[in-house]
Every structure is written in structure tokens, then in C-alpha cells.
Amino acid sequence: MPGYMSLRNRLSPRQAVEAVSRNRRDFLRAVTGAGAATALFSLAPLRALATPRDRKVLVVTFGGGARDEETFMPEGQENIPHLLTELIPRSTFFTQVVNRGILGHYVATASLATGVYETFNNFAAVPPDHPTVFEYFRRDLKRPATDTWVVAPSNGFNRIGESGERSYGHGAGVVLPKRLLTAALSSGPSVEYEHLLHDNYETPLYTPEISGNEFELQHLADLLKLSVTDFTTHARNLASPDELSVYVAKELMHQLAPSLLWITLHDMDVAHAGCYSLYVEAIQRTDRLCAEIWKAVESNPEYAGKTTMFILPDFGRDSDLDSAGNGFQHHRTGDALSRTTWMMVMGPGVRENVVVDRAVQPLDLVPTLGSLLGFSARFSQGHPLPEVA
Amino acid sequence: MVASELQAGQFSGYPPQAQKLVIDHLTLLQKLPAVFVALLLREVIAYDWKFPAEREDLDRQLSYLASLSPEQLKAVLAGFESVRLSEELERFDWVSSPELYSQRLTAHLWASHQIDAFHVTADGYINKVDAAAPPEPLPVPRLGLMVVGQGVAETQYPLFRKLRKHGAYFSQVKPGNGFEKLLGAVATRASAHPAPYAHWYIDGGEEAAAPTPGVTRTSYETLAPVRTALLNKMEKAIQSGIGGPEALHSMMSQMRPEEVGLSAGTEHSVLNHFQVSVLAEGSGTQIFSTTFVQWSAREALRRARPLTLLARFAPRQRQRPMNELLSGKRQNPELDPAGSLIDADMGAYYTWLNQQRLSGADRSGFLVWFEGHREALAIGPSLPRGTESTSPVDLSELLGQLA
Numbered sequence: 001m002p003g004y005m006s007l008r009n010r011l012s013p014r015q016a017v018e019a020v021s022r023n024r025r026d027f028l029r030a031v032t033g034a035g036a037a038t039a040l041f042s043l044a045p046l047r048a049l050a051t052p053r054d055r056k057v058l059v060v061t062f063g064g065g066a067r068d069e070e071t072f073m074p075e076g077q078e079n080i081p082h083l084l085t086e087l088i089p090r091s092t093f094f095t096q097v098v099n100r101g102i103l104g105h106y107v108a109t110a111s112l113a114t115g116v117y118e119t120f121n122n123f124a125a126v127p128p129d130h131p132t133v134f135e136y137f138r139r140d141l142k143r144p145a146t147d148t149w150v151v152a153p154s155n156g157f158n159r160i161g162e163s164g165e166r167s168y169g170h171g172a173g174v175v176l177p178k179r180l181l182t183a184a185l186s187s188g189p190s191v192e193y194e195h196l197l198h199d200n201y202e203t204p205l206y207t208p209e210i211s212g213n214e215f216e217l218q219h220l221a222d223l224l225k226l227s228v229t230d231f232t233t234h235a236r237n238l239a240s241p242d243e244l245s246v247y248v249a250k251e252l253m254h255q256l257a258p259s260l261l262w263i264t265l266h267d268m269d270v271a272h273a274g275c276y277s278l279y280v281e282a283i284q285r286t287d288r289l290c291a292e293i294w295k296a297v298e299s300n301p302e303y304a305g306k307t308t309m310f311i312l313p314d315f316g317r318d319s320d321l322d323s324a325g326n327g328f329q330h331h332r333t334g335d336a337l338s339r340t341t342w343m344m345v346m347g348p349g350v351r352e353n354v355v356v357d358r359a360v361q362p363l364d365l366v367p368t369l370g371s372l373l374g375f376s377a378r379f380s381q382g383h384p385l386p387e388v389a
Numbered sequence: 390m391v392a393s394e395l396q397a398g399q400f401s402g403y404p405p406q407a408q409k410l411v412i413d414h415l416t417l418l419q420k421l422p423a424v425f426v427a428l429l430l431r432e433v434i435a436y437d438w439k440f441p442a443e444r445e446d447l448d449r450q451l452s453y454l455a456s457l458s459p460e461q462l463k464a465v466l467a468g469f470e471s472v473r474l475s476e477e478l479e480r481f482d483w484v485s486s487p488e489l490y491s492q493r494l495t496a497h498l499w500a501s502h503q504i505d506a507f508h509v510t511a512d513g514y515i516n517k518v519d520a521a522a523p524p525e526p527l528p529v530p531r532l533g534l535m536v537v538g539q540g541v542a543e544t545q546y547p548l549f550r551k552l553r554k555h556g557a558y559f560s561q562v563k564p565g566n567g568f569e570k571l572l573g574a575v576a577t578r579a580s581a582h583p584a585p586y587a588h589w590y591i592d593g594g595e596e597a598a599a600p601t602p603g604v605t606r607t608s609y610e611t612l613a614p615v616r617t618a619l620l621n622k623m624e625k626a627i628q629s630g631i632g633g634p635e636a637l638h639s640m641m642s643q644m645r646p647e648e649v650g651l652s653a654g655t656e657h658s659v660l661n662h663f664q665v666s667v668l669a670e671g672s673g674t675q676i677f678s679t680t681f682v683q684w685s686a687r688e689a690l691r692r693a694r695p696l697t698l699l700a701r702f703a704p705r706q707r708q709r710p711m712n713e714l715l716s717g718k719r720q721n722p723e724l725d726p727a728g729s730l731i732d733a734d735m736g737a738y739y740t741w742l743n744q745q746r747l748s749g750a751d752r753s754g755f756l757v758w759f760e761g762h763r764e765a766l767a768i769g770p771s772l773p774r775g776t777e778s779t780s781p782v783d784l785s786e787l788l789g790q791l792a
Contacts, residue, residue, distance in 0.1 A: 270708070273677055276735035277725075278728065323746050
């Protein structure tokens with residue numbers, strides 16, 4: 001087609017995916033001595049391992065789009081020390097999570113939450129078309145609204161808590177910390193908070209209409225037994241919107257101890273502005289925050305020893321070698337590298353230091369959560385991952 | 390809407406040269422799949438302000454298609470014919486709004502899981518065009534010159550990490566009058582090989598010297614009034630409820646130079662359209678000077694395919710909330726030289742990649758210099774790869790090795 005340059009991936013999509021997977025696998029084995037899941041399966045069926053009755057699950061999206069170049073490739077490993085040295089040795093690590101859906105953050109995260117590749121307009125404030133994991137969880141297990149929450153960036157994620165599927169509804173409360181902070185600063189954002197209000201990197205200035213199950217400031221403050229003054233005081237000492245999200249998530253864990261908590265991190269999507277330094281800085285921060293979340297799990301009696309945590313990106317970003325894109329800046333080409341990510345799972349009953357090489361889909365997350373928690377993800381198009389569920 | 394029913398009168402709204410191009414090839418266009426014609430028209434409608442290299446590309450494609458028999462044409466474009474369209478796209482008036490059609494088509498291809506197949510189809514087509522009509526040999530090897538790190542006194546950042554394996558690293562470059570020497574090299578090449586838009590100088594700050602004959606120039610500071618006008622238009626559009634980011638993107642992609650204070654006259658028309666497209670369609674180019682330089686260099690290489698490109702990065706402003714950055718209301722924003730150096734280092738790598746995508750890549754030269762400092766990296770056919778030199782060297786000598 002006119003204007004379309006011919007130099008795209010030098011590898012075929014399949015070769016590229018395999019190369020990424022091989023790189024991660026070889027690297028992980030080299031640094032952690034991780035074994036292959038297939039070899040271990042014959043020794044100890046996972047189901048036989050202890051599974052606490054009051055199991056809790058945290059899902060953390062390493063979100064905003066990170067590439068292997070800045071994470072698992074040799075030159076990127078310096079950006080993820082916490083994943084490499086603290087979390088991966090305790091995890092079962094899936095090296096090939098291939099996203100075949102639309103690579104927009106809201107629609108892709110919604111697909112993660114429904115187990116179906118959603119196809120709605122990424123920039124529209126609409127609910128997912130299919131039931132979410134939160135709705136399955138609450139309906140099948142008869143759980144109250146306070147037992148599942150989503151903490152998300154404010155760009156369009158406000159409808160992710162429950163679907164438009166009529167036979168469901170009653171999903172998760174959605175907390176948008178930046179909106180809460182803006183509301184708390186009734187006189188308008190001041191300089192000391194501006195770093196927490198970076199917003200909507202892909203579509204700056206655009207603010208979708210708010211409607212849905214989003215929690216407003218006073219309501220949440222009541223639930224968390226947190227004064228607006230405390231909230232703004234804590235916020236002043238934080239470095240980014242994702243720090244604010246993790247702070248709110250920890251408060252939720254402390255006060256409400258939800259059984260299913262979903263935290264969507266997003267700082268690294270600053271890459272859309274084209275500044276490599278800001279993108280890498282955000283990856284380093286996300287790496288640190290993931291470790292902080294796990295520490296919060298281990299230090300909280302409500303969570304310690306009974307929590308399974310999933311960490312996975314929503315998708316990657318464009319390859320440097322695809323001329324249709326502009327490298328790290330966007331995720332528009334749909335090339336194999338931007339579609340191929342990873343997932344780590346840790347917690348009681350999950351084998352540590354194990355690498356799973358086979359290709360799985362992000363759609364497999366919801367049925368896997370269903371197997372762990374005991375609900376049926378009946379509309380999901382994915383399959384439970386036997387290595388961890 | 391089907392291509393076989395196209396009529397000359399439908400193109401009366403096109404600019405003069407674009408209109409002539411379509412009418413001259415109307416019989417051919419009527420034989421092609423609608424999806425392909427719509428995407429072709431997206432390029433054709435801007436023909437009047439395209440660079441010579443882009444016009445040659447379009448002419449070359451049309452000549453190639455015209456040379457094919459009906460059976461060959463069908464085979465070459467089968468992938469475009471087989472795209473499954475929505476009813477909305479089937480009805481869409483892509484003659485009048487090919488850019489908007491392209492945006493909607495892209496969204497549809499993603500939603501219907503056809504985007505990967507479409508990429509394969511597009512690649513295959515371009516490969517056939519390239520094979521049928523290879524580009525003309527260049528009069529002189531291309532040369533890319535990048536200047537990074539302005540305002541940084543010292544750094545621990547490992548510079549040129551991605552480029553080192555491709556070229557020679559020099560740690561004892563004599564920095565005196567370095568930038569003037571690079572500017573001089575551009576002027577010399579422009580004088581020796583004059584051609585429209587063949588030699589470029591892009592600056593992330595103020596332009597360094599008086600205009601040089603034959604050198605196309607653009608800079609972040611020179612375009613400050615344009616950036617402000619553009620951001621004001623964006624803000625007003627949002628406040629008036631334009632209807633979301635896609636509508637905003639569509640509005641921006643159709644922005645004309647005269648709407649943001651640039652002349653639309655014929656002398657500067659092509660460059661002004663280019664500058665507006667960089668600012669209106671490039672993400673982050675309006676607010677970060679490092680992004681402006683990287684994206685301008687990419688687009689200049691992709692579209693104008695210059696023989697010479699000199700790009701100098703300058704410190705960008707620090708990150709602030711996007712809405713505040715885009716409002717452009719804070720005067721004298723704080724700068725981030727250290728972060729800008731990292732951005733520029735990656736920008737230099739991307740510029741080299743983009744230069745290597747052009748014809749004559751095996752003969753091209755590339756130099757990136759840490760401004761005011763002793764570090765540089767040079768890539769060229771006569772320079773050993775992955776090596777390091779600690780011998781004192783002048784930038785003029787390095788340029789000589791690349792010639």
C-alpha cells in the first residue's frame with residue numbers, strides 16, 4: 001500500500017514469538033536455576049498441594065505496555081531487579097502469553113477481566129460486553145460488594161468493574177485514585193500534587209464521562225476509615241499515579257481485606273509522549289511497586305500465606321524493527337513482540353522457580369481464577385492453566 | 390461504494406495536481422479493490438504538498454499497476470479484495486474523506502482480527518512494487534548526523550549502547566567548533582548535490598545559524614507560535630465537546646498550515662504541511678522538544694528520503710501533568726537535560742534505524758556526537774564495527790572517514 005514501508009520484522013511472527021520466549025526462558029534458567037513445569041508435573045500434581053479455604057487473589061497488571069528490550073533482554077534487566085531477584089524465584093513463570101486482541105489499554109484490560117477478547121471502542125466509557133471475573137466471583141460465591149475491588153488509572157477504566165451483560169451485574173467497586181485526589185483537592189490541584197495527576201498519555205485532554213460503579217471520595221473515605229486530610233497528606237509524599245494506586249490498594253487491603261483485588265498499573269504508558277527516559281523510569285517504578293505489593297501481602301495477616309498473586313502486562317509495545325511503528329513509543333503495529341508478554345504467579349500451592357514455555361492466552365486468566373476460587377467463568381473463551389490451578 | 394463506479398466529477402474537491410493524477414489514472418482505479426483505492430487516495434489527496442520522493446513513489450506504483458494484465462492485477466491485490474468490511478465501511482464515502490476512512494478501517498481491522506493478515510498483504514504488495522521498479526542509485530551515500538546532550542555537563546549514562554556494535558566508538562573527540570563543522574558539512578553536501586529537500590537540519594532548540602542555500606530547516610523554537618496555536622485549537626475542540634479522541638485525531642490530521650499561522654503559499658507549502666503534520670499527528674511533539682526532533686527526523690527520512698540529515702537535540706521540559714503540558718500556559722518551564730540525553734540517545738538509534746530502511750543503506754554514513762564532549766560514535770562501510778578508539782580525533786576527520 002502507498003507509503004507503507006517494506007522493512008518489517010526480519011523474523012516471521014512465529015519466529016519472533018519463539019525468540020522472545022526462548023530469551024526469557026534461557027535467561028530465567030541462567031539466573032534463577034528455574035526448572036520446566038513439564039518435568040515437575042509428573043512428580044507432584046498441583047491439586048494435591050495445600051489450598052487454604054479462605055484463599056485470596058491479587059491480580060496486578062504490569063500495565064501501560066512494557067517491551068522485552070526494557071525488561072527481560074540483557075540490557076533491560078537492570079530495570080526490573082525486584083522481579084528478577086525477589087518475585088520470579090518464588091513464581092511459576094509463563095514465558096509466552098500471546099494477546100490476539102485489540103492492543104488498547106482499556107479494551108485489553110477488560111479482555112483480561114472477562115476472558116473474552118472484547119471489541120468495543122478502547123476510548124469509549126462503556127462496560128465490557130461479557131461478564132467480568134468480579135461478577136462471576138460475587139454471584140457464584142455469594143460475596144458482598146466489599147469483597148472485590150479494582151484500583152485503576154482514571155483514563156476510561158471506570159466501567160471495568162461490571163459488564164453490560166444483563167444476566168450478570170453486581171461486580172467490583174472501581175477506585176480511580178487520581179480522580180479521588182482531584183476531588184480531595186477542592187481548591188484545585190496544587191504544584192505539590194501535580195506529579196500524581198499525570199493522565200491519559202495516549203489521549204491527553206480527553207476525559208470520558210463518569211458513570212458506573214466508581215466510588216466517590218467521601219464514600220470510600222468512610223469505608224477505609226480514612227480522612228480526606230490523611231489521604232492528601234499521604235499523597236503528597238508519593239511519586240506517581242501508580243504510587244497513589246498502590247497506596248489506595250494497601251488501604252483497601254488493610255481495612256476491607258477483599259478476597260479478589262485487581263490493581264491496574266499504568267505509569268509506563270507515558271511512553272506515548274516519546275520520551276524514553278520517562279518510560280524506563282516508569283518501568284523501574286512498576287518493578288518496585290510489584291515487590292511492595294507482595295510485601296504488603298506477606299505482612300498482612302489477612303493475606304499472608306493464603307494469597308495467590310498474578311502479575312502480567314496487558315501487552316507489549318512495538319518493536320524497534322517494525323517500520324510501521326516508532327519503537328517503544330506506541331503499540332499500534334500489532335507485531336508479534338507487542339502481542340507476546342509473560343505472566344508470573346506466586347502464592348501457596350504454586351510451584352516456585354518454574355518456567356512454563358508453552359503458549360497461553362491472557363484469556364486463560366479468568367478461568368484460572370475460577371479454578372482457584374471456585375466459580376465458573378462460563379462465558380470465558382480461555383482455559384484454566386493446570387500449572388497453577 | 391465501489392471503485393468501478395468512480396467518476397471524474399467526484400474529485401472536484403481535490404487539490405489541482407491530485408485531481409489531475411486521479412483523472413489521468415481513473416480507468417486504472419476503476420479496476421482496483423475499493424479498500425486499496427481508498428488507501429491510495431489517502432496519499433493522492435495530499436499529492437500537491439508531498440515531497441518529490443513521495444510523488445515518485447506514487448507515480449511508480451501507478452505505473453506498476455498499469456503495467457499488469459487483469460489477471461496479474463487480480464492476483465497482486467487479492468489480499469485487499471478479501472478484506473471483510475462492515476456495512477458502515479461499505480457505505481463510506483472514501484473519495485471525499487479517505488483519511489477518515491483509513492482511520493475507521495484500521496479500527497475495524499483490529500476489532501475483526503484482520504489486522505495481521507492486512508499487514509502481510511500490504512508487505513507483499515510493497516515488495517512486489519519494489520522488485521518491479523527498484524529505486525535509482527543515489528548521487529552520494531546518505532549521511533546522518535546527530536547531536537545529543539546539550540546542557541549536560543557530565544553523565545554516567547552509557548551512551549550509544551545500542552549503536553556501538555554497528556560502528557566505531559571514539560572517546561577522544563576534539564569538541565571545539567564541533568557543531569559548526571557539522572553544519573559546514575551539510576552546507577558542502579547541499580552545494581555539491583543540490584536537490585529539493587535533499588539536505589535537512591532539524592533543531593530541538595533555536596536554529597544555530599543563518600539559512601544555508603539548499604538546506605531545509607525546521608526547529609522547535611521557530612515553531613513555538615504554531616505549537617501554541619495548535620494546542621489552543623485542541624483545547625477549544627475538547628471544551629466544545631468534539632466527541633472523543635478519535636474525532637480529535639481526525640481533526641488534527643486535517644489541520645492546514647494557514648489554520649495555525651503558517652503560510653499556505655506555494656514556496657513553503659510543502660515544508661509547512663510537513664511541519665504541521667509533525668506537530669498535529671506526532672504524539673508528544675507539541676510538548677517535548679526531544680520527541681519533536683526524533684519524530685521530525687523519522688518523518689523526514691521516511692517521506693523526503695534526504696541525502697543529508699543533521700538533527701540536534703536540546704533539553705526538553707520536565708514532565709508535568711499532561712493536561713497542563715498541553716495547555717502550554719506555564720512560561721519558562723523547568724528543563725530536564727539529563728533525561729533529555731537519554732531520550733536523544735534512543736532518538737539517535739531510531740534515526741539510524743530509519744536511515745537504514747532507505748535505499749543505499751550499505752553505503753550510508755552515520756555519526757552521533759555528545760555535544761561539547763569527547764564522545765562520538767560513527768558508522769560507515771569503512772569503519773570497523775564494535776571497536777573503540779582512544780586516539781584524539783577532530784570531528785572533521787571523522788566526517789572525512791564517513792565520506
